[in-house]
Amino acid sequence: MITADRMAAVDANAAALGVPRKQLMESAGNAIAREVRTVADPGATVTLVCGRGNNGGDAFVAARFLSDYDVRVRLLGRPETIRTTIAKENWDALAAAEIDAEAVVDPVAEPNRLTLANADVVVDAMLGTGVSGPLREPERTVAKRITEAASSTASDATVIAVDVPSGVDADTGEVAAGPDGEHVAVAADRIVTFHDAKPGLEELRTDATVTVADIGIPTAAALFTGPGDLLGLDRDPESHKGDHGEVLVVGGGPYTGAPTLAARAALRAGADLVRVACPESVAREVQGFSENLIVHGFPGAILEPDHLDRIRDLAAGRDVVVFGPGLGDAEPTLSAVERFLEDYDGRAVVDADALQVVPDVETEATLVCTPHQGELRAMGGPSAENWRERAERVREFAAEIGHTLLVKGAYDVITDGEDLRVNRTGNPGMTVGGTGDVLAGAVGAVACTQRPLQAAAIGAYANGRAGDLVVEERGYGLVATDLIDRIPEAVRTDA
Numbered sequence: 421m422i423t424a425d426r427m428a429a430v431d432a433n434a435a436a437l438g439v440p441r442k443q444l445m446e447s448a449g450n451a452i453a454r455e456v457r458t459v460a461d462p463g464a465t466v467t468l469v470c471g472r473g474n475n476g477g478d479a480f481v482a483a484r485f486l487s488d489y490d491v492r493v494r495l496l497g498r499p500e501t502i503r504t505t506i507a508k509e510n511w512d513a514l515a516a517a518e519i520d521a522e523a524v525v526d527p528v529a530e531p532n533r534l535t536l537a538n539a540d541v542v543v544d545a546m547l548g549t550g551v552s553g554p555l556r557e558p559e560r561t562v563a564k565r566i567t568e569a570a571s572s573t574a575s576d577a578t579v580i581a582v583d584v585p586s587g588v589d590a591d592t593g594e595v596a597a598g599p600d601g602e603h604v605a606v607a608a609d610r611i612v613t614f615h616d617a618k619p620g621l622e623e624l625r626t627d628a629t630v631t632v633a634d635i636g637i638p639t640a641a642a643l644f645t646g647p648g649d650l651l652g653l654d655r656d657p658e659s660h661k662g663d664h665g666e667v668l669v670v671g672g673g674p675y676t677g678a679p680t681l682a683a684r685a686a687l688r689a690g691a692d693l694v695r696v697a698c699p700e701s702v703a704r705e706v707q708g709f710s711e712n713l714i715v716h717g718f719p720g721a722i723l724e725p726d727h728l729d730r731i732r733d734l735a736a737g738r739d740v741v742v743f744g745p746g747l748g749d750a751e752p753t754l755s756a757v758e759r760f761l762e763d764y765d766g767r768a769v770v771d772a773d774a775l776q777v778v779p780d781v782e783t784e785a786t787l788v789c790t791p792h793q794g795e796l797r798a799m800g801g802p803s804a805e806n807w808r809e810r811a812e813r814v815r816e817f818a819a820e821i822g823h824t825l826l827v828k829g830a831y832d833v834i835t836d837g838e839d840l841r842v843n844r845t846g847n848p849g850m851t852v853g854g855t856g857d858v859l860a861g862a863v864g865a866v867a868c869t870q871r872p873l874q875a876a877a878i879g880a881y882a883n884g885r886a887g888d889l890v891v892e893e894r895g896y897g898l899v900a901t902d903l904i905d906r907i908p909e910a911v912r913t914d915a
């Protein structure tokens with residue numbers, strides 16, 4: 421099962437692994453052609469109705485594999501409005517292959533030019549995962565025409581939908597109601613969906629047969645983090661302060677640098693506002709590191725249960741709390757963390773010594789734990805020789821404790837007990853102290869807007885990539901603060 425956003429990420433990861441989208445479209449087109457062959461007798465008339473996105477692009481490719489049929493390609497709109505280069509290249513290739521391809525600029529006024537009337541097979545390639553909102557014209561009227569062609573006695577065409585029936589949301593199966601209150605989507609007899617099943621197709625009340633076609637996306641594109649995982653960070657131009665999250669870092673005590681590293685990393689990873697709650701003994705020092713932080717000192721030198729009311733007030737209204745950097749493991753501190761988590765139901769990243777309380781605490785909170793392998797063992801977690809073995813055992817442990825784990829190593833293992841990701845960015849220069857605090861802060865910032873597993877995957881990828889950028893430039897001998905300044909570059913999606 422894969423969502424549309426995850427599909428786009430995996431698609432981009434595949435490209436980064438040397439399997440370009442053009443090749444995926446070629447495979448998708450071939451899969452459509454195979455599906456047509458299962459229902460079309462030799463010489464059958466096949467009409468492919470195409471939108472201006474990559475869903476249409478898939479069908480342009482399919483047509484090239486179907487030219488032994490009476491095949492017609494009908495583009496809704498003008499060729500110059502085709503959205504992507506790949507789709508445009510495939511549209512242009514139809515002329516070279518002397519395939520009957522026509523742009524129907526006004527299919528509502530001239531439905532006959534769609535040649536649906538005598539089609540034996542109609543391929544619905546108007547829209548796939550790119551749909552947003554109720555079908556607009558001309559797709560709306562054409563969707564009705566396609567559904568009519570399937571049921572009219574004259575032609576009784578078989579309708580094959582590309583990826584998802586046009587008008588259906590791939591994630592939810594919903595068909596948005598139009599201004600007239602009508603829910604319009606293509607009624608398909610068969611659906612060819614790519615790479616993995618779509619949640620929306622399970623929800624769809626239909627007796628259509630669903631074929632999940634492998635289009636050659638390498639397993640590595642879904643297993644290993646890559647640039648595609650950053651796509652979720654794209655920002656809405658209309659956003660305003662606070663939309664990208666407010667983080668509270670609860671840390672400090674024996675160590676002062678740790679909470680500052682985590683807080684500054686959270687800012688660099690995109691949080692709008694970062695607060696630090698730390699013992700008064702270090703508050704001045706933390707504030708001294710960066711005027712962009714809002715520092716709240718609590719009395720004494722370590723976090724204790726007496727401070728909980730204050731911490732709870734500060735955590736209220738924040739998106740994510742990052743617990744742990746520099747807190748130390750004094751008994752009062754660990755019992756304060758445990759009691760905070762017992763009645764906290766928000767999102768939190770738990771790192772360093774605070775991790776010890778996680779396996780036994782009863783909490784409604786959504787936790788992302790970021791242990792290194794020693795801390796994982798201290799949590800009662802597994803140890804293993806190689807990353808593959810560790811991945812499986814950590815996945816079981818995450819399922820057991822019910823939280824997301826990011827286990828740091830040469831290969832970071834990221835899992836929520838179900839999905840598994842492995843991060844390969846980073847280098848041996850990052851064993852220096854403090855890089856874990858930077859990671860915890862980065863994960864905390866990203867967890868404001870992304871699901872926990874995705875936040876951990878992005879945080880690990882960005883932290884490691886920042887470290888790689890530093891080493892590429894200056895060789896080993898990096899220190900944790902070097903990472904912080906490179907995080908914005910590490911999370912750029914246009915790189």
Ligand SMILES: NC(=O)C1=CN([C@@H]2O[C@H](COP(=O)(O)OP(=O)(O)OC[C@H]3O[C@@H](n4cnc5c(N)ncnc54)[C@H](O)[C@@H]3O)[C@@H](O)[C@H]2O)[C@H](O)CC1
Binds near residue numbers: 444471547552555582
């Ligand atoms: N991601 C992958 O791994 C692969 C995807 N493939 C195919 O690509 C489509 C998704 O393509 P995309 O260009 O993102 O969007 P669509 O073609 O689905 O539609 C965009 C198109 O439709 C217009 N539009 C959006 N909403 C509406 C609406 N409510 N009414 C009318 N028109 C609408 C929008 O303006 C654009 O013009 C995916 O489904 C696969 O088929 C691959 O090729 C295989 C790999």
Ligand SMILES: [K+]
Binds near residue numbers: 546547583584585
């Ligand atoms: K479609």
